[in-house]
Amino acid sequence: MVKRVLVVDDEHNLREMISSYLQNEGYETVEAVNGNSAVQAIKNDQIDIVLLDIMMPEMDGYEALKEIRSIQKKLPVIMLTAKTDEIDKIVGLEMGADDYITKPFSLRELSARIKAVLRRATNEDSDVDEDEILEHGEIMINLSTYEVFVSGKRINLTPTEFKILATLAQKPGRVYSRLQLMNAAFGETYANYERSIDTHVSNLRRKVENDPHNPTYIHTMYGIGYRFGGEL
Structure with a gap:
């Protein structure tokens, strides 16, 4: 809002x-x-x-x-x-x-x-604890209400996209493997489908990045996975 x-x-x-x-x-x-x-x-x-x-x-x-x-x-x-x-x-x-x-x-x-x-x-x-609100650059994430805002505008994410974004944003700079992100989003049941994380990340970038091809927040670490690199 x-x-x-x-x-x-x-x-x-x-x-x-x-x-x-x-x-x-x-x-x-x-x-x-x-x-x-x-x-x-x-x-x-x-x-x-x-x-x-x-x-x-x-x-x-x-x-x-x-x-x-x-x-x-x-x-x-x-x-x-x-x-x-x-x-x-x-x-x-x-x-x-x-x-x-x-x-x-x-x-x-x-x-x-x-x-x-x-x-x-x-x-x-x-009554939201301070650690339930994440702000990085233009992105604000409310972990308790599952809401994401970019430049004040609410963005509709799927539950999977939200979980991936929240996992990355909670520890900026940390590199997550595809398997770690899949476990965070789905649990170990879907561990064999870890490459599908690329599709979710691609969709997520289109929603939260100004330029999905030159991302500010969600960076690819080639051969490893992804990390969140937005400004605190």
Whole structure:
């Protein structure tokens, strides 16, 4: 499911830059120019996480955070600010912010913070243990619900494909033989059909790789088997 990010900042260029980057990362974005419009957006739209600047006209980030928490206690909020004093960071966190990032920041770092906060929120809401959620690059695997998402979009896998992907992704870099993957997917009953794993892997690549012929995640180790090589 695509996550919707509310970007709240009175600096037009920064707001547009953040929104554009996050859209390229697979998010939907909603923009607000101050705390008042942010609160209205939360009342009117389904928002999954808020990026909230502190220094804004009409209603600053601290006041907006109070209003947001009165509406949705668990909505994830990351504070954005040019302030560097430790006390400002502490105030934001004590008021209920989930994270805090100081300007100037890299958009890549911001994206990583968003993923981390959303992951924590998902785990808290679903009571899923942290080790039941695997994230590698654009792929997220929920081991308890048997769901796979690529760039926020749910991908339909067969049970065999899911088992193969989960087995590989749980230990990135480890090389699995075809027989080991067959045992993981089917058990020892199907050990004599280990070459059929190539077909399953080929189908899996078509679903999760941007370029199945030049894979980012599922790599062939010629003469041995396969390994998972996605970014952590």
